[in-house]
Amino acid sequence: DAGITQSPRHKVTETGTPVTLRCHQTENHRYMYWYRQDPGHGLRLIHYSYGVKDTDKGEVSDGYSVSRSKTEDFLLTLESATSSQTSVYFCAISERVVRDEQFFGPGTRLTVL
């Protein structure tokens, strides 16, 4: 299995609080991605990174920011969590562009009350 970990694995927080999710990889892959998965919507891309300090928005980026200061870490921040951000969040990595398979982490289940 690709070396991808996500932390925390589960989190319950309250509306309006900031939340940061961490994705850590040991594969030295260039590309990293954050997805969210909700019933009826499948997986949707939030943000992705194509290198250290290089990030871009996905299809559902409103309310989220990301940072990548090191190759191995990709952080997803919810500045002020809302109940609509209750979801399962998956991080993924790939060595090159989309043609290479993406390896997914185990997911973080976030509940915003």
Added chain:
Amino acid sequence: DAKTTQPPSMDCAEGRAANLPCNHSTISGNEYVYWYRQIHSQGPQYIIHGLKNNETNEMASLIITEDRKSSTLILPHATLRDTAVYYCIVSNPGGSNYKLTFGKGTLLTVNP
């Protein structure tokens, strides 16, 4: 990226071949077909991908029609652990769009 159409669900008997279809009639010449699966509560797992030729690896075979408008993922001897949602995705690896668009997929249930 081209869109895909998959049946919402399929059943298969354990030990038999599972054939999962996917239609991608608007696929363009530089788009690949990818298959992923997601076992309940886990992250998606890459299975296989191809451009025009049929492909096989240790997990599955991918059959792409000559006109590339459809494909079939074959799990040759399905086991109970193959019960999962299977996603067919088409994407251009050389384009500026880095993302994979996951649709709703096919829920494959392997029965004993």
